Each structure stands twice: as C-alpha cells, then as structure tokens.
Amino acid sequence: MELKAFKPDHLDMFDWNDHDKAVYSIDSQFTRAINSMTHGETFSAFHEGRLLVIGGAVPFSKKTAYAFSIFSKWAKLYPLTSARIVRRMFQTVIKTHGYHRLVTVNPVTGEDHNDWCHWLGFQKEAILRKYDDAGNDYVQYGYVT
DSSP: OEEEEOOGGGGGGOOBOHHHHHHSOTTSHHHHHHHHOOSSOEEEEEETTEEEEEEEEEESSSSEEEEEEEEBGGGGGSHHHHHHHHHHHHHHHHHHHTOSEEEEEEETTOHHHHHHHHHHTOEEEEEETTOSTTOOOEEEEEEEO
16 A cells, blocks of 8 residues: 555546546546645555545645545455555644644435544534535534544
C-alpha cells in the first residue's frame, strides 16, 4: 500500500464507481477543486499498481477542514487495505496541519458511507435538508481530536 501526494493526472487513471462517476463528473466543481489542491491536503492511495482512493481535507480555517474520500471500483477488492489507508490519510492530514476538527457529509440513504464514517471515528452531528442540487438530505459527521 502506498500513499502519495495527489496529482491531477491521478484522476485520469481513477476507475470510478458508477454512483460516484455520476456525482463527481470530471467537470464538476468538486473535481476542479481537487485538481487545484497542491499543499499536501490531498492524497492518492495505491495498492498493487491500482489507484484505490483519493482523499484528504479542504481547510475551512486554521484548525478545521472538510474531509473527503472517493473510492475507486478497485477498493471493494481490498476493503481492509482501503480502510487502513483512509485512516492513515486522515491522521496524516490532522498531524500535518494541526486540525482539531474534520467535517464530512454523506447522503442520508448512503448506509455504507455512514457506517464508514462511524468506523473512522466520526460522530453524527446533523441532518442537512435539501443539501445537494437534487434536493437530497445529507448527514453531517464530525471528527474532533
């Protein structure tokens, strides 16, 4: 397992899950934001030559950031490796930047995403009504160090 600083060409080799491909198109604001990150906030995780996860944190302030992780279709083949690498990714971001709080959001209907947040140590904080352009509700999670 190898954790590397994210580079924009990593998106070209990313094998999207069908759901995520629909949400995070190559032209989306989120994807453009990832491409612009250059200060060690975003990482790519590789295993056996395959890109499993892109993730990191977008700072809100000096001590608070929005955490994200996007799993490629290969992550399902290596669930424990993927889980460990994301945990390591967030620990690296917290340590490097001195964050005391990470925040993330997931669709209310995304049970696997919500279970994942709990496993990583995030706590459910709020329901965000009509959070996306389609009017879907999301759950906000926080991780406090």
